[in-house]
Amino acid sequence: EAGVTQSPTHLIKTRGQQATLRCSPISGHTSVYWYQQALGLGLQFLLWYDEGEERNRGNFPPRFSGRQFPNYSSELNVNALELEDSALYLCASSLVGANTGELFFGEGSRLTVL
Amino acid sequence: DQQVKQNSPSLSVQEGRISILNCDYTNSMFDYFLWYKKYPAEGPTFLISISSIKDKNEDGRFTVFLNKSAKHLSLHIVPSQPGDSAVYFCAASAGGNNRLAFGKGNQVVVIP
Numbered sequence: 001e002a003g004v005t006q007s008p009t010h011l012i013k014t015r016g017q018q019a020t021l022r023c024s025p026i027s028g029h030t031s032v033y034w035y036q037q038a039l040g041l042g043l044q045f046l047l048w049y050d051e052g053e054e055r056n057r058g059n060f061p062p063r064f065s066g067r068q069f070p071n072y073s074s075e076l077n078v079n080a081l082e083l084e085d086s087a088l089y090l091c092a093s094s095l096v097g098a099n100t101g102e103l104f105f106g107e108g109s110r111l112t113v114l
Numbered sequence: 115d116q117q118v119k120q121n122s123p124s125l126s127v128q129e130g131r132i133s134i135l136n137c138d139y140t141n142s143m144f145d146y147f148l149w150y151k152k153y154p155a156e157g158p159t160f161l162i163s164i165s166s167i168k169d170k171n172e173d174g175r176f177t178v179f180l181n182k183s184a185k186h187l188s189l190h191i192v193p194s195q196p197g198d199s200a201v202y203f204c205a206a207s208a209g210g211n212n213r214l215a216f217g218k219g220n221q222v223v224v225i226p
Contacts (some may be wrong), residue, residue, distance in 0.1 A: 032115030
């Protein structure tokens, strides 16, 4: 069974540009979560999607947005990139209703903003 | 505001000995706690969890202890093996949702 897959693995952008990161959850999982891991920090919760709807949002500015598609894959968009957006972006998935915190993570997309 | 704190960012331990990782939290609404392990270039993987109604949960070589009054939990790995060398993240959630608050992680190095 395929795990959570993320693309691209690495992405280099310049300040002011937009970045789009993609995530495919484990088959059968309907919930997708996005986390940011900046250097020296733990994983910071960004967004949670379930059944195509945004269910919860972390303390990030509106230029961080996303969506979930009918096949449950998800996109994270970061507009007007700033240097401090450089980080590892991790996507995770879980079964709907599996409120145990057992998330299955992808390998992440490393975004570098120059 | 870091609601989950892991101090002592790195730990070196001899193979066969015990590894103890500590985690403190500030949010009294947290009722479910987890540990994740992360190898380089891989995503975190779930290791073990504990509900706030328990004070201990054991799974093979891994045991998590929870002290609610002190808002503290710890992960014990006995015996430590070289394959345990990884970064360990403590995480917590409240109210049955999967929005996890993570600590910064502890790097564990097990010396053969």
